[in-house]
Amino acid sequence: MNQTVEDLRTINDKLSKREIELDPGGYFIIYLDRDARLICAKHFTNVIDDRGLAVDPETGKPIPARGKVERTHTTLFTGRTAKELCVVIFEQTQPCPVTMLDHAAYLGREFMRAEFALISGQEYVQD
Template identity: 55%
Template sequence: MTSQPTISPAALDYMTALDNKLSNRFIELDPKGYFLIYLNREEGLICAAHYSNDINEQGLAVDSETGEPIPCKGPVKRTPTKIYTGHTAKELGIKLTEEANPCQM
């Protein structure tokens, strides 16, 4: 079992401020969908989950089944269309850009 790295309070404050700043920027929604990137530490994998992105006339992301807008905050249960994994960023990048058919990007 590996130990988690220790993060200084100053580094944590910086990362929190940066995350808050980036979370408040305008994002143009892509009708091809979007990726959520995360680490699976137990398996030693970098994961990229692809989600579909239905957009209504107002430019809001909506649930494909109900047509209701997807909230920006709070819990949302969505199923990815595909999950790509790799042991390194390069391996994951190749799977996304060279092996995926059709390419999700």
């Protein structure tokens, strides 16, 4: 069976809507710095409460998944490629800010999407 690009997009869109457990190590906001030709990942710490929600460690308030949030990142990671960024985060940063394998896999996918967008000139929006 030959799958079309639309078939693959439908699969990915459906999987993007699934429930996920949040990483107690924190979360990343990924974006491109086109002028510097870099993939950037701001790391933010969080605490997971007893409801499974990410809360701001300073205020104890839930961090919204959508919309603008006024928080200061703990670290800014940058790389020219997805692989370079993964090496910096997963191999050179101790302790590693990512504590869950599914989070690591997600970041790898997102960094590859960001790298493709950087090279191709397409827009990048984090999933």
